[in-house]
Amino acid sequence: xxxxxLKVEDLHTSFFTRSGEFxxxxxxxxxxxxxxxxxxxxxxxxxxxxxxxxxxxLLPEPAGKIVSGKITLDGTNILELSKKEMRAYRGAMISMxxxxxxxxxxxxxxxxxxIAEPVRQHQRIQDKNMVEEKVISALRLLRIPAPExxxxxxxxxxxxxxxxxxxxSIAMSCYPRLLIADEPxxxxxxxxxxxxxxxxxxxxxxxxxxxxxxxxxxxxVANMCHRVGVMYAGKIxxxxxxxxxxxxxxxxxxxxxxxxxxxLDRKDDRLYSIEGQPPSLLNLPPGCRFAPRCPDVMDICNExxxxxxxxxxxxxxxxxxxx
Amino acid sequence: xxxxILEGRDxxxxxxxxxxxxxxxxxxxxxxxxxxxxxxxxxxxxLVGESGxxxxxxxxxxxxxxxxxxxxxxxxxxDIYKFSKSQMKAEYRxxxxxxxxxxxxxxxxxxxxxxxxxxxxxxxxxQTKEQIRKRVLELxxxxxxxxxxxxxYPHEFSGGQRQRIAVARALALNPSLVVxxxxxxxxxxxxxxxxxxxxxxxxxxxxxxxxxxxxxLATVRFMSHSVAIMYLGQIVEYGDAEELFQHPLHPYTRALxxxxxxxxxxxxxxxxxxxxxxxxxPSPLNPPPGCRFHTRCSETQDICSKEVPEMxxxxxxxxxxxxxxxx
Amino acid sequence: xxxxxxxSETTARPVVSGLSRRARIMRRLTFIVPVTIxxxxxxxxxxxxxxxxxxxxxxxxxxxxxxxxxxxxxxxPFWDEEGSTEHLLGTDKMGRxxxxxxxxxARISLSxxxxxxxxxxxxxxxxxxxxxxxxxxxxxxxxxxxxxxxAFPPILVAMLLAVSMGPSFxxxxxxxxxxxxxxxxxxxRGETLRLRQMDFVAQARIIGASPLRIMxxxxxxxxxxxxxxxMTLQIGLLIITEASLSFLGVGIPPPAPSxxxxxxxxxxxxxxxxxxxxxxxxxxxxxxxxxxxxxxxxRDKLDPRLRQL
Ligand SMILES: Nc1ncnc2c1ncn2[C@@H]1O[C@H](COP(=O)(O)OP(=O)(O)OP(=O)(O)O)[C@@H](O)[C@H]1O
Ligand SMILES: Nc1ncnc2c1ncn2[C@@H]1O[C@H](COP(=O)(O)OP(=O)(O)OP(=O)(O)O)[C@@H](O)[C@H]1O
Ligand SMILES: [Mg+2]
Ligand SMILES: [Mg+2]
Numbered sequence: 001x002x003x004x005x006l007k008v009e010d011l012h013t014s015f016f017t018r019s020g021e022f023x024x025x026x027x028x029x030x031x032x033x034x035x036x037x038x039x040x041x042x043x044x045x046x047x048x049x050x051x052x053x054x055x056x057x058l059l060p061e062p063a064g065k066i067v068s069g070k071i072t073l074d075g076t077n078i079l080e081l082s083k084k085e086m087r088a089y090r091g092a093m094i095s096m097x098x099x100x101x102x103x104x105x106x107x108x109x110x111x112x113x114x115i116a117e118p119v120r121q122h123q124r125i126q127d128k129n130m131v132e133e134k135v136i137s138a139l140r141l142l143r144i145p146a147p148e149x150x151x152x153x154x155x156x157x158x159x160x161x162x163x164x165x166x167x168x169s170i171a172m173s174c175y176p177r178l179l180i181a182d183e184p185x186x187x188x189x190x191x192x193x194x195x196x197x198x199x200x201x202x203x204x205x206x207x208x209x210x211x212x213x214x215x216x217x218x219x220x221v222a223n224m225c226h227r228v229g230v231m232y233a234g235k236i237x238x239x240x241x242x243x244x245x246x247x248x249x250x251x252x253x254x255x256x257x258x259x260x261x262x263x264l265d266r267k268d269d270r271l272y273s274i275e276g277q278p279p280s281l282l283n284l285p286p287g288c289r290f291a292p293r294c295p296d297v298m299d300i301c302n303e304x305x306x307x308x309x310x311x312x313x314x315x316x317x318x319x320x321x322x323x
Numbered sequence: 324x325x326x327x328i329l330e331g332r333d334x335x336x337x338x339x340x341x342x343x344x345x346x347x348x349x350x351x352x353x354x355x356x357x358x359x360x361x362x363x364x365x366x367x368x369x370l371v372g373e374s375g376x377x378x379x380x381x382x383x384x385x386x387x388x389x390x391x392x393x394x395x396x397x398x399x400x401x402d403i404y405k406f407s408k409s410q411m412k413a414e415y416r417x418x419x420x421x422x423x424x425x426x427x428x429x430x431x432x433x434x435x436x437x438x439x440x441x442x443x444x445x446x447x448x449x450q451t452k453e454q455i456r457k458r459v460l461e462l463x464x465x466x467x468x469x470x471x472x473x474x475x476y477p478h479e480f481s482g483g484q485r486q487r488i489a490v491a492r493a494l495a496l497n498p499s500l501v502v503x504x505x506x507x508x509x510x511x512x513x514x515x516x517x518x519x520x521x522x523x524x525x526x527x528x529x530x531x532x533x534x535x536x537x538x539x540l541a542t543v544r545f546m547s548h549s550v551a552i553m554y555l556g557q558i559v560e561y562g563d564a565e566e567l568f569q570h571p572l573h574p575y576t577r578a579l580x581x582x583x584x585x586x587x588x589x590x591x592x593x594x595x596x597x598x599x600x601x602x603x604x605p606s607p608l609n610p611p612p613g614c615r616f617h618t619r620c621s622e623t624q625d626i627c628s629k630e631v632p633e634m635x636x637x638x639x640x641x642x643x644x645x646x647x648x649x650x
Numbered sequence: 651x652x653x654x655x656x657x658s659e660t661t662a663r664p665v666v667s668g669l670s671r672r673a674r675i676m677r678r679l680t681f682i683v684p685v686t687i688x689x690x691x692x693x694x695x696x697x698x699x700x701x702x703x704x705x706x707x708x709x710x711x712x713x714x715x716x717x718x719x720x721x722x723x724x725x726x727p728f729w730d731e732e733g734s735t736e737h738l739l740g741t742d743k744m745g746r747x748x749x750x751x752x753x754x755x756a757r758i759s760l761s762x763x764x765x766x767x768x769x770x771x772x773x774x775x776x777x778x779x780x781x782x783x784x785x786x787x788x789x790x791x792x793x794x795x796x797x798x799x800x801a802f803p804p805i806l807v808a809m810l811l812a813v814s815m816g817p818s819f820x821x822x823x824x825x826x827x828x829x830x831x832x833x834x835x836x837x838x839r840g841e842t843l844r845l846r847q848m849d850f851v852a853q854a855r856i857i858g859a860s861p862l863r864i865m866x867x868x869x870x871x872x873x874x875x876x877x878x879x880x881m882t883l884q885i886g887l888l889i890i891t892e893a894s895l896s897f898l899g900v901g902i903p904p905p906a907p908s909x910x911x912x913x914x915x916x917x918x919x920x921x922x923x924x925x926x927x928x929x930x931x932x933x934x935x936x937x938x939x940x941x942x943x944x945x946x947x948x949r950d951k952l953d954p955r956l957r958q959l
């Protein structure tokens with residue numbers, strides 16, 4: 001098996017606000033290997049983005065803080081790096097793609113300019129032609145047609161799909177070890193999304209980059225990810241290979257999520273639905289966080305938090321039902 | 324004999340594109356360009372397509388938010404553009420209601436839920452305060468909210484609950500047709516099923532007709548009786564929902580279905596290939612000649628770039644394509 | 651971080667209070683100090699005397715502001731060797747008590763501002779909502795007038811009007827209001843244009859609500875916040891405008907005291923009797939600053955709610 005690029009152990013990230021401590025990420029552990037895509041799935045506000053930002057150490061200051069945990073990239077604990085060292089890691093070793101292609105590019109600079117920036121900064125290349133070459137190869141990596149001509153374009157001259165590819169080119173321009181993609185396809189149309197995902201699979205084959213793919217769409221997970229972590233209210237409740245998650249989910253939340261999504265390959269009359277909504281992070285239940293909505297809830301669920309149990313190779317679940 | 328509640332005939336909406344200080348018109352965006360459809364009583368028609376296909380424009384025309392460039396809309400066999408103002412106010416407006424995509428902007432943040440749901444009644448009927456109060460409570464119960472929530476403001480609710488409020492408001496006047504523009508796409512995954520089930524239950528209970536606008540095919544399959552697939556302002560395939568999903572005839576429909584299918588990693592190894600379309604949807608400002616889809620179609624032939632395909636009937640389906648292979 | 655439009659109970663992003671203790675105290679001070687000053691000024695204006703209760707002899711002001719007493723003329727403030735505690739802030743060249751004039755001046759200057767704010771905000775809001783919501787010719791016409799109004803120097807127009815109508819309290823109010831509504835009209839029109847695009851306005855049309863109902867029930871309540879913010883920010887500007895007019899001799903006619911004409915009174919004596927114009931000057935500065943600070947504070951306070959729309 002290929003080597004582990006990133007390992008996150010028991011990560012706790014909180015926001016300290018006027019109304020109290022928001023435990024946005026509360027004990028998350030997972031790892032990603034070379035050339036592997038790890039999907040982080042979950043509903044709005046469950047802490048996916050905050051996990052991603054914690055790995056980059058780009059939490060909004062001063063409210064957001066990593067309280068405890070360990071994040072190891074290629075054997076280095078990046079939480080121990082100085083700010084300056086961390087800056088050198090960002091863009092070169094780890095990079096991130098944000099959700100909205102419309103706002104993640106600066107409207108006043110050309111596309112070429114924006115891709116050149118990380119190249120200049122991290123690879124310390126000053127020679128103009130060399131920079132341009134790198135930029136073109138980054139555009140080519142994301143299959144942007146006629147890259148030589150596209151260099152001079154401004155973001156507003158491009159469609160949403162093209163812009164998102166440019167964002168991808170910026171992220172990949174220094175061939176990072178780890179790419180965090182935060183819902184990069186949510187704003188795109190189905191056919192464009194399919195293109196983008198196919199493209200990213202190719203990019204991964206070419207560069208062996210490890211990808212953390214954040215999404216709330218199980219369709220995207222199925223098409224893109226090798227392994228998945230399902231998040232609920234700041235915790236990963238189940239981790240497994242993608243096909244296991246779909247065929248034999250063990251956590252009631254995973255099960256409910258998968259079955260509440262309508263299927264394209266058959267006609268359903270009714271959808272399985274979970275009542276209620278995720279708990280407020282300020283007011284978490286003492287036991288399992290899913291207990292108030294869980295169809296199989298037992299007494300202990302309301303009292304104590306379940307521990308993570310590895311039920312088979314690479315399949316872990318945090319649920320009292322699973323022994 | 325089917326009972327048609329609303330029929331659109333050859334609807335067109337062109338938006339002018341202006342330039343310069345003098346606002347000279349330099350072209351037209353053909354947002355919808357000759358679409359026809361029928362909605363049956365108690366049934367659901369879905370308009371599906373990618374961003375910019377013209378779905379919202381069609382819905383806005385039905386809701387009278389946008390005046391069409393040409394075309395007829397027949398409501399219970401009567402041309403609504405021939406209605407007088409008072410007929411419109413009495414016989415069309417109250418009977419065609421809508422639920423919008425974004426539950427965070429579809430409600431006046433300064434009004435209480437009670438007043439939001441009551442507004443259609445206040446505007447359109449002469450009911451007493453007491454009657455309205457009772458009706459609001461009844462509606463809240465029908466959409467699964469508690470009576471004591473009537474006095475809250477919209478920002479005190481979650482997205483799913485707000486969408487329930489929006490449904491209650493749409494039902495207040497006992498409409499015949501409800502236009503649902505992306506009713507669940509702004510909601511959390513675990514909440515979507517709740518709302519979709521609710522919408523289906525209400526349809527059965529009150530024999531409602533729905534015009535659903537959506538881009539998610541799985542949602543559409545769950546909700547609809549018939550489906551119209553739109554591409555660049557036109558309907559390319561139209562017909563019975565089950566037929567269409569089981570035997571898609573237009574290459575665009577096939578691509579769309581394939582793009583939305585779950586393909587697990589081992590499916591891919593077994594050679595279940597996704598159809599990946601090349602390129603992107605061209606601008607509706609100057610759509611390609613001939614078949615509008617030919618620039619991205621994998622089966623394109625000479626004729627496709629030259630002649631505009633007509634809508635032809637194949638069993639229960641209508642398809643706009645030169646090379647349909649039917650059975 | 652991509653901002654989602656989510657704002658339900660469970661997903662609401664709380665306001666970050668990463669501010670240090672000192673910053674928080676400062677922020678509270680920028681509220682308390684201006685509000686205190688403004689309240690004091692208003693109390694001064696109201697209780698300068700109680701003539702409006704039928705008790706002309708009772709009040710905060712120690713003397714009648716227009717009563718001349720030539721023997722006492724040009725007395726400096728009490729801390730000066732030649733000053734006396736009978737006239738705490740001294741007297742002017744006609745022997746009138748500065749403190750009393752200052753207190754009565756608050757009444758005149760503040761009521762001018764208040765009236766002008768009420769008139770201009772009403773007119774501006776009505777025209778702004780009409781123009782923004784109805785669009786078309788109405789909008790084009792209203793916006794041309796607004797642009798023209800904003801193009802004139804207000805002092806000049808007010809002077810012309812004052813000269814032709816003769817100076818009086820009413821003239822001053824009308825003169826300042828004549829162009830003042832335009833700033834409101836422009837802001838409210840912009841807000842209306844934005845709100846008109848919102849789904850809830852479309853929804854109101856779908857249920858058949860009339861344009862008047864939409865403007866009153868759906869647009870107006872949502873422009874109140876920005877309206878209040880500029881109303882407070884205008885206090886300062888209006889005090890200054892009134893003072894300028896009075897200073898130029900076309901404002902509140904003497905002997906009635908307004909802060910502006912008090913400064914005018916002392917204009918030629920600044921080197922010998924500095925106190926005549928300095929105290930009203932300080933009063934103006936205090937009110938203007940308080941108005942602006944309070945307006946900024948309100949903006950910070952109300953804005954996040956606006957974004958929630
Ligand atoms: N700057 C912040 N200040 C305070 N709380 C925050 C901040 N950013 C995020 N949070 C809180 O952290 C939690 C997790 O947020 P996060 O953005 O990671 O969610 P997410 O899983 O990415 O959701 P989405 O699908 O909506 O993007 C939320 O409850 C959110 O309210
Ligand atoms: N008011 C307008 N003026 C000019 N062009 C418009 C206007 N409204 C829509 N259009 C254009 O008409 C076309 C169809 O728009 P429409 O909103 O109907 O698409 P849609 O199918 O609803 O897409 P989406 O999924 O993004 O909502 C688009 O190209 C759009 O840019
Ligand atoms: Mg996120
Ligand atoms: Mg739309």
